[in-house]
Amino acid sequence: MNEDFSLGKMSADARLTATFKYYEKTEQDGEIIITACLGDGDVPRLNRGYGLDGNGLWLSLNNLYQSIRGKDDNTAADDIISWCQQYAHPYYASGVIAEYKWDIDKDAEYWNVSTNILGSFTFAVKEMRDDLEKLYRDTLVILMFKKCLNQLDISDDLARITWTNEFADFNSFLTQTHLGKISAYLNEMSGVTMKLGLDENGELKVMPDFHSVFDAARFALSQYVSIPTDYPIAYADRVGVATCECCGRLFIKNGNRQKYCDNPECKKERNRRKSRTAYRRKIQEENDNRWA
Numbered sequence: 699m700n701e702d703f704s705l706g707k708m709s710a711d712a713r714l715t716a717t718f719k720y721y722e723k724t725e726q727d728g729e730i731i732i733t734a735c736l737g738d739g740d741v742p743r744l745n746r747g748y749g750l751d752g753n754g755l756w757l758s759l760n761n762l763y764q765s766i767r768g769k770d771d772n773t774a775a776d777d778i779i780s781w782c783q784q785y786a787h788p789y790y791a792s793g794v795i796a797e798y799k800w801d802i803d804k805d806a807e808y809w810n811v812s813t814n815i816l817g818s819f820t821f822a823v824k825e826m827r828d829d830l831e832k833l834y835r836d837t838l839v840i841l842m843f844k845k846c847l848n849q850l851d852i853s854d855d856l857a858r859i860t861w862t863n864e865f866a867d868f869n870s871f872l873t874q875t876h877l878g879k880i881s882a883y884l885n886e887m888s889g890v891t892m893k894l895g896l897d898e899n900g901e902l903k904v905m906p907d908f909h910s911v912f913d914a915a916r917f918a919l920s921q922y923v924s925i926p927t928d929y930p931i932a933y934a935d936r937v938g939v940a941t942c943e944c945c946g947r948l949f950i951k952n953g954n955r956q957k958y959c960d961n962p963e964c965k966k967e968r969n970r971r972k973s974r975t976a977y978r979r980k981i982q983e984e985n986d987n988r989w990a
């Protein structure tokens with residue numbers, strides 16, 4: 699099993715999650731349904747966590763939402779399946795992965811019944827799309843609030859929040875005017891409850907009561923925005939998050955000045971823009987020297 703179950707650099711949730719190689723998509727009552735399936739004698743890969751840390755999980759779900767925007771459910775299902783195959787099944791079926799069953803990672807019969815017969819690892823594309831959109835909206839709005847509280851310009855943030863005019867006046871931010879609005883928004887967000895459960899060693903442990911990867915992602919988002927902006931990158935659980943100026947996706951920065959993600963095409967575009975800027979500066983310098 700993968701023992702890296704850190705969540706935003708905190709080992710907060712030691713829950714077992716499953717990653718399946720194969721999924722089927724079917725149509726039921728007009729909805730596209732995604733179902734994990736196993737071959738004869740197969741078992742899923744079990745993880746302590748999600749295949750990546752909490753910050754990576756949070757950002758990857760936001761970027762998955764961006765990749766399926768504008769696609770129909772049948773096409774979006776392919777992107778969602780690819781994400782599940784790489785990381786983890788997004789929803790936890792209650793009681794399916796039993797911590798006390800020590801041979802669970804080898805028990806093909808157990809997994810055949812729960813997966814192929816009971817269909818415990820099944821979800822609708824619409825459900826996932828709705829959860830992805832809610833997480834994306836909350837991410838953009840909360841990051842905007844974070845900038846507001848630090849008196850930073852949020853013009854670009856407001857442009858991305860196209861589904862509401864509720865925050866249109868935040869560019870002229872007045873703390874005493876808008877703190878109530880921020881508080882009200884945060885109060886409406888889904889919270890994280892705690893529970894007493896078994897860890898990987900069969901010991902009782904108080905841990906977050908996550909029911910899906912979205913609960914874990916929101917926990918990571920909450921941790922990110924709760925650390926002061928003026929703290930350095932990589933301080934405690936803090937990472938730098940930015941929107942790539944090329945592709946528009948969220949990414950974790952390696953330094954405070956980084957504006958582009960690590961996608962090769964975005965790096966090429968960065969280099970092209972740097973070359974154009976350098977060329978314009980050279981021409982301007984030559985013109986200035988000519989007129990001097």
